[in-house]
Amino acid sequence: MKIGVLAIQGDFAEHIVMLKRLSVETAEVRLPSHLDGLDGLIVPGGESTTIGKLSVDFGLLEPLREFGKTHAIWGTCAGAILLSKDARRSQPLLGIMDITVERNAFGRQVDSFEADLAIPELVEGSPYHAIFIRAPIIESVQGDARVLSTLPDGRIVAARQGKLLATSFHPELTQDTRFHQYFLSLAK
16 A cells, blocks of 8 residues: 655655554655555645645646545645635635535634544544644535544534545644554555
8 A cells, every 4th residue: 555645835744654653655745646556645734725825836736636536535634624625715625525614713823732532433442632733623514524523512623525534633743543544444
């Protein structure tokens, strides 16, 4: 299995480290040709507007949309925004996942936090310790998208639609490989 990580901005290196811990072959994706031979792709956290603009500049937006029709894509934080059909503002989006997101839903960097989440789909059902940094919230899911996890107040922080996965938090910043393992199961 070979998983790409969109490597034009954001915390792509941390995802690569996590995948290598799982003995997965990785590739940094910066150009459309870098998608060839991949089984899945992670769009990392970072700054969603910048990632979107650079995706346009590098001619990646349409190839990423096409890739997502047949392959697994996981967006973490800013990556979840990029996957969404609606980010409530004008910015380049892949628009391939039936979710609506609100950027920076919890406030500024200083408002970052951690929380233990119940995520039944993960191996070993213990709570998943999630790190939220200037995180978006998934306001709603539509179509065949479904909620994977919420905060105790009901706000959606993880969703899945077929082989597409969106998380508001940063699994790559933890030592817990379960979310990456879950994504690999979608990419098979």
